[in-house]
Amino acid sequence: MGKRLLWSLVLSSALAATWADAAEKTAIQVMHQGDPGFVAAYGKVAERFEAANPDVDVQFIYAPHDAYNEKFSAAVMAKQLPDVMELDAPFLANYVWSGYLQPIKPLIDKDVLDDMTESNIAQGTYPIDKDLYAIGLTDSSVVLYGNKKYLEAIGARIPKSVDDAWTRAEFETYLEKLSKLDGVKWPIDTFRGYGIKTEWITYAYGPILQSAGCDLIDRKAWKSEGTLDSDACVDALAMMQKWVKNGWVVPQSAGTNQFYAEGNPAALALGGHWVYAEAVAAMKDNLVVLPLPKFGAKSVSPNGTWIWAITKTSKHPDIAAKFISFLLKDKEYRAYVASQSGYPGLKSFAAESPLYADGGPMAIAFEQASKTAVARPPHPAYPTITSAFMQAVDEVFNGGDPREALTTAAKKIDQDIEDNDGYPPFDDEQ
Amino acid sequence: MSDIALSIPQARVARPRSAARVLRIVQTVSIFIIALVIVSPLLLLVVASLKDDRFQILADMGSFRAFWVSKPTLSNYAEVGHLSGELAFGRYLINSLIILITTVCSGLIVNSMAGFVLAWGSLKGRAVILSIVIALYVIPQESIIMPLVMMVSRAGMADTFAVQIVPWVASPLYIFLFYQFFTQLPKELLEAAEMDGASFFRAYRSIFLPLSLPALATVSILMGIETWNQYLWPILVTQTDYARPIAVAIATFFGQDSIYWDRAMAASVLMMIPILGLYLVFQRWFVSSFIGSAVKG
Numbered sequence: 001m002g003k004r005l006l007w008s009l010v011l012s013s014a015l016a017a018t019w020a021d022a023a024e025k026t027a028i029q030v031m032h033q034g035d036p037g038f039v040a041a042y043g044k045v046a047e048r049f050e051a052a053n054p055d056v057d058v059q060f061i062y063a064p065h066d067a068y069n070e071k072f073s074a075a076v077m078a079k080q081l082p083d084v085m086e087l088d089a090p091f092l093a094n095y096v097w098s099g100y101l102q103p104i105k106p107l108i109d110k111d112v113l114d115d116m117t118e119s120n121i122a123q124g125t126y127p128i129d130k131d132l133y134a135i136g137l138t139d140s141s142v143v144l145y146g147n148k149k150y151l152e153a154i155g156a157r158i159p160k161s162v163d164d165a166w167t168r169a170e171f172e173t174y175l176e177k178l179s180k181l182d183g184v185k186w187p188i189d190t191f192r193g194y195g196i197k198t199e200w201i202t203y204a205y206g207p208i209l210q211s212a213g214c215d216l217i218d219r220k221a222w223k224s225e226g227t228l229d230s231d232a233c234v235d236a237l238a239m240m241q242k243w244v245k246n247g248w249v250v251p252q253s254a255g256t257n258q259f260y261a262e263g264n265p266a267a268l269a270l271g272g273h274w275v276y277a278e279a280v281a282a283m284k285d286n287l288v289v290l291p292l293p294k295f296g297a298k299s300v301s302p303n304g305t306w307i308w309a310i311t312k313t314s315k316h317p318d319i320a321a322k323f324i325s326f327l328l329k330d331k332e333y334r335a336y337v338a339s340q341s342g343y344p345g346l347k348s349f350a351a352e353s354p355l356y357a358d359g360g361p362m363a364i365a366f367e368q369a370s371k372t373a374v375a376r377p378p379h380p381a382y383p384t385i386t387s388a389f390m391q392a393v394d395e396v397f398n399g400g401d402p403r404e405a406l407t408t409a410a411k412k413i414d415q416d417i418e419d420n421d422g423y424p425p426f427d428d429e430q
Numbered sequence: 431m432s433d434i435a436l437s438i439p440q441a442r443v444a445r446p447r448s449a450a451r452v453l454r455i456v457q458t459v460s461i462f463i464i465a466l467v468i469v470s471p472l473l474l475l476v477v478a479s480l481k482d483d484r485f486q487i488l489a490d491m492g493s494f495r496a497f498w499v500s501k502p503t504l505s506n507y508a509e510v511g512h513l514s515g516e517l518a519f520g521r522y523l524i525n526s527l528i529i530l531i532t533t534v535c536s537g538l539i540v541n542s543m544a545g546f547v548l549a550w551g552s553l554k555g556r557a558v559i560l561s562i563v564i565a566l567y568v569i570p571q572e573s574i575i576m577p578l579v580m581m582v583s584r585a586g587m588a589d590t591f592a593v594q595i596v597p598w599v600a601s602p603l604y605i606f607l608f609y610q611f612f613t614q615l616p617k618e619l620l621e622a623a624e625m626d627g628a629s630f631f632r633a634y635r636s637i638f639l640p641l642s643l644p645a646l647a648t649v650s651i652l653m654g655i656e657t658w659n660q661y662l663w664p665i666l667v668t669q670t671d672y673a674r675p676i677a678v679a680i681a682t683f684f685g686q687d688s689i690y691w692d693r694a695m696a697a698s699v700l701m702m703i704p705i706l707g708l709y710l711v712f713q714r715w716f717v718s719s720f721i722g723s724a725v726k727g
């Protein structure tokens with residue numbers, strides 16, 4: 001009996017101590033997406049952060065990539081926004097306009113802010129008040145990957161820098177030559193397998209239209225009609241449709257990689273920087289990284305990736321910011337991101353990434369950030385802009401009329417802006 | 431002449447026999463091909479889960495190599511099993527089982543009770559209620575999902591097991607299935623029970639419910655599959671691994687930049703096993719229920 005009483009006392013004291021410990025801690029919630037590698041990496045950073053800050057408990061809310069926006073909408077409706085949230089950079093304007101995010105400049109460590117690249121600042125800045133609302137360790141870009149053996153076989157010129165990029169005529173000539181080369185099933189993989197549930201089409205194909213001399217929307221008047229359905233855009237999309245019709249592009253049904261798959265059935269790949277790690281592992285020295293071609297007077301490349309923001313409803317913005325600063329400086333996290341060919345968004349991280357340094361295999365990708373990168377339209381209507389554009393491209397790739405599809409998309413975008421009274425104060429800019 | 435006369439009837443007899451044999455061969459081959467087509471995705475899933483290279487899985491897609499593995503390995507299963515913390519699959523699997531068992535058990539009770547009352551109850555306006563129940567079935571889940579999210583979060587149910595069970599226990603489809611089954615049983619059973627002094631509930635519990643095994647099996651399987659495959663709802667209403675089911679965990683393998691086909695396949699096979707077990711347990715009654723309803727028209 002005495003023993004039982006003693007054990008009860010010990011147990012109660014232990015439980016009480018645990019309860020007291022948990023009660024003393026300040027919890028912050030972090031909503032994120034990512035594959036198992038990143039999920040595990042965030043978990044380890046949180047452990048190190050909690051060890052350095054014993055009074056803080058970091059709770060993660062994982063939302064799968066394909067259902068992230070739905071999860072975010074549910075969190076908004078349920079008034080359960082987390083303290084820290086990962087968001088896709090082009091959606092930032094919409095979130096700030098809707099009042100979900102707060103400026104982070106006064107909260108994040110100054111050394112981290114000073115470390116940001118221009119492109120990183122751009123992806124986290126709201127164009128109306130020019131304030132910074134989000135920050136990331138990384139940014140992103142798309143390059144043209146090439147199979148050296150095939151390119152040499154057709155006598156293609158290998159550009160050495162962004163200024164040296166292929167012209168539209170060169171690019172199309174090479175596609176045609178590659179289509180006739182033994183071993184090449186498709187001249188180019190544009191990763192159509194990513195589908196229209198992701199941002200891929202707007203992110204990777206939008207710059208082709210911009211390079212050809214048009215845009216998804218007029219960035220001063222914030223009107224899509226007259227821009228997205230202009231002759232230049234119609235011509236650019238018709239050009240891409242021709243590639244598909246000619247059988248030069250890897251079809252969507254072939255999955256998300258035919259460039260470095262066994263046998264290398266695709267000769268070129270219009271792929272994100274993240275493709276590099278897997279491609280080089282499979283292709284070794286046979287991989288060449290080229291700048292995006294000039295489809296008009298200039299090259300254009302995309303930027304923007306998933307970055308960290310603090311919500312307006314956060315009760316502990318200071319701790320939330322402390323966690324973000326800690327994450328961006330964490331050595332082991334940086335090493336993991338570098339191993340995944342993470343595209344530097346901080347200068348110090350760029351210095352730690354020989355892949356992107358001068359002379360590095362992905363130097364051209366980093367050169368694009370300062371010379372040709374154009375952010376996706378930083379406007380609250382962006383969710384509609386991207387959805388309408390992706391539907392148009394999908395329709396055209398499946399045989400639809402480019403002008404008709406782009407006109408419908410432009411009308412849809414303008415209608416959304418009109419329905420929201422121009423998303424003031426964006427309408428004041430006109 | 432006589433030879434010819436004798437040979438004609440023989441040929442007449444032989445022709446139908448050989449025709450029947452050919453027909454039987456065609457039927458067997460057709461069934462075999464159809465079965466192969468139906469089973470092939472499953473086969474592909476299992477084979478892919480035994481390959482140790484996710485790029486190989488992709489490379490093999492679209493060819494017969496997708497159905498063959500030269501050096502099978504269980505490493506993908508081991509990797510899935512070793513995941514810990516936010517990705518601990520064991521935890522998600524147990525969560526899914528808890529949600530499945532609770533939802534199906536509660537669903538059987540609630541839906542069968544509702545079906546019985548609508549079939550034999552003395553409730554006024556039963557026909558109207560039945561029409562409303564049937565009408566509710568056509569409302570897609572997606573259209574009510576956001577208001578439902580708001581309701582459950584206001585009720586303080588977010589991130590619990592209850593939030594994944596309670597909203598889906600009562601279902602118009604299953605109420606209707608039970609209603610239809612109970613109406614096919616003779617009313618004399620109820621009258622006899624009432625004459626013996628049994629209450630309405632007692633008649634349901636002791637007479638009608640034990641007779642409705644095929645309906646119970648059908649609803650168990652359909653409800654089980656529906657519950658087991660829930661994906662969007664758990665994402666919207668749960669935050670942590672505390673109550674999240676396995677379908678959400680598998681989604682981590684489909685990242686923004688890469689898809690981990692090898693582990694996704696292994697996890698999918700693991701996810702498939704319990705629901706396959708449920709089907710095998712109830713298969714006999716499930717089939718007889720369908721045969722029964724087909725015969726009764």
